[in-house]
Amino acid sequence: MTTPARLLPLFTRSHEGGRSSMTCQYRCGDACDQPVPNTSDNEYFGDLVAAGVSRRAALRAGGAGAALVGLTAWSMPSAAAAPSAAPSAAGAASAKGSALGFTGIAPTPATVDAVKVPEGFDWAPIISWGDPLFAGTPAFDFDNQTPAAQREQAGYNCDYTQFMQGGAGNNGAHKGLLAFNNEYTNDELMFRGAPSAAQLTDEQLEIIQAAHGITITEVSRRNANSPWRWVQGGKRNRRIHTDTPFAVDGPAAGSVHLRTSDDPRGERILGTLNNCAGGETPWGTYLSGEENFNQYFNATGAPDADGKLKRYGITSGGRGWERIQDRFSVVAEPNEVNRFGWIVEVDPQDPTSTPVKHTALGRFKHEGATTTLTADGRVAAYMGDDERFDYIYKFLSKDTYREGDKKHNMRLLSEGDLYVAKLAGDGAADGEYDGTGQWLPLIVDGVSHVPGMSVEEVLIWTRLAADKVGPTKMDRPEDVQPNPVNGRIYAAMTNNTARTPGQIDEANPRAANKHGHVTEFTEDGGDHGALTFTWKIVLVAGNPSDPETYFNGYDKSEVSPISCPDNVAFDAKGNLWISTDGMPGTLNYCDALYVMPLEGADKGKLQQFLSVPVGAETCGPTIINENSVIVAVQHPGEVSGATPENVISQFPYRGDGQPRPSVIHAYRRHGK
DSSP states (O other): OOOOOEEEEOOOOOOOOSSHHHHHHHHHSSGGGGSSOOOEEEOOOOHHHHHHHHHHHHHHHHHHHHHSSGGGGGGGOOTTTTTTTOOOOOTTTTOOOTSSSSSOOOBBBEEEOOOOOOOOEEEEEEEETOOOTTTTTOOOOGGGOOHHHHHTTTSEEEEEEEEHHHHSSGEEEEEEEEEEEEOOOOOHHHSSOOTTTTTTHHHHHHHHHHTSEEEEEEEEOOOOSSSSSSSTTOOOOOOTTTEEEEOOOSSTOOOOOOOOOHHHHHHSEEEOOOEEEEOOOTSSSSEEEOOOOGGBBTTTTOOOSSSSSHTTTTOOOOOOOGGGGGBTTTOOTTTTGGSSSSSEEEOTOOSSSSOOOEEGGSOOBBBOOOOEEESSSEEEEEEEBBBEOEEEEEEEEEEEEETOOOOHHTTTSSSSEEEEEEEOOOOOSSSEEEEEEEEEEEEEETTEEEEOOOOOHHHTTHHHHHHOOOOEEOOOOEEEEOOOOTTTTTEOOOOOOOOGGGBTTTTTTTTSSSHHHHHHHEEGGOOOSSEEEEEEEEEOOOOOOSTTTETOOOGGSOOOBOOOOEEEEOTOOEEEEEEEEEEEHHBBBEEEEEOSSSTTTTTOOOOEEEEEOOEEEEEEEEEEEEEEEEEESSSTOOOTOOOOTBOOOOOOSSSSSOOOOEEEEEEEEOOO
16 A cells, blocks of 8 residues: 655654653653652662763774764754755665665655555555444444444554464465554544543543453455455454453452452452553463553542552543543542553453453563563563663463463463563673673562562562562663574663663663663573573664664664664564654654564664654564564554644545554565
8 A cells, every 4th residue: 555655744842752742641641741650779780880981982983984984874854954854865765675675764754644665565454443343333433433333443552463364264374363452542633622631521531441452353365465454243353441351360369459349359350451562472362561551540639658659650630531430530449550550361262251460470561571481381471661760570480381271371370480680781891781680589489579578569569579679770671572583582672861871871871861772681591481691782772873872783874773662573583673662753753663683694784664654653563474564553643733623644544534543564565
């Protein structure tokens, strides 16, 4: 699908983290404007403060040739340039070809309303907000949405995607199943008149609630050369939203801290909120992380003597939901907020199954959870807590995986050990940010290792428990994923503009870090059950002309600019794919999807594969193969000042007048 490259006005520059003010409001409840929740005195391993000059000098020296050759091809647009100015001939240049089978595209100016893919590729929407899932579901009608319709239509802002190809019959290769998160809503873009939270009607609030959660749909395609498309009325289609019942398992199930008026046993929770990234289990289920759940709760007048609400960013405010459901008022239902912030597991193959919230994996702002197996067959789950100065976690199951025993395997995340990461730098000026680390125990063999906290307290207030054992404060750890080819773990540190020069360390080497970085972890012995590891930063993001950037040692004259890495994924060869969230506010480019080889002659050669439209974020990439990629295009047209009457993006260009978040399929023409 091709679209005109429309240059549109960008009304304001971003908040300090690189996002528009509208994104900050709805994505995370203006987290950057709030005090940093982590006020613990955990040390920054500050040997780098003294050694940092020589270390960064080494990085500069290592990339000196690149710093002097060809940088104009990727230079950041001047701040003095008009926002709508077309890129220069040099700025429009694309990266040189690579062994990946495509030529990288040039960065797209942040005001362009178009999806761009490499030469030889095309794209098409698979499913968009409001598309009907069931046989009797009404078609999307922007001006006549109802709560009942929205509960049976695709949810709003799509994020993590999980694609499972195959089906019965001779046409099985052209059938599949797609599941994706619906993280949050842009209320002002969903209804005419751009109502504020106080102006939303009760019905509009119900529609907003119904647009959150998870969407599952069967998909099909005509042949290997055509794009995937959702199937209305598919037998496995399902919508999970804020009123869907969830079971609770693990050590904190039934805790007095999870009990409410509607659930006096603390074992049944309605809904899931702010589902961001996720992961696919070895037994084929879908994991989803509840991230910025705090913003939905109004804590006005709620006591917080022990600082638990503050540590989770739960303050006065909210989204107005307490007007229609008391459970979103912390005063009315003080434990309801403890029922969110978990990892959720869903069986996408069974639309009648009850999804589960796993308390054994801890409660924090989960970006997601990704799994792999240890040498002895246990499940290891890696998780990032998406907050400035928060932590990276690992869960190890008590029992082992059994091939083909789905019933057994679906209990593996119910019991196990929970750890948090502490990193140390090597301090040597070797031209790399690297070092060693250990997994600090929070719960082992069913026993709390946190002084003064019980097992259920550690799991319900995991942030406070981790504060006590001294892990490393990271720069917004988001997606943390094992590479199925080389066995290493890759974590996206999106950014942290609040870090001061006195707080830099080797794992977080930049103050006012607005561009972020990606860190590689190697578990000792190559065993995901190990409790020690080595680590190395493989990407220091930003414009290649910045001497502090680093691309795993590759010549910086041949790489693309990148900022705010968010999600990571891998192809069958183990190449690292990275999607971004925040480039319009940091580099003045549209967010994008990149690929960076981790081995061979092209190691570190970052190239841009795709860019999304004005105001949108690139989310949840699934790399099917070298010819086929699925991407979630979240919040198109999310620009301050945008309204249904002042539309900034027409994506996905279906002619219905309003932007619609969509999951898209980028595919090579002719399937080769």
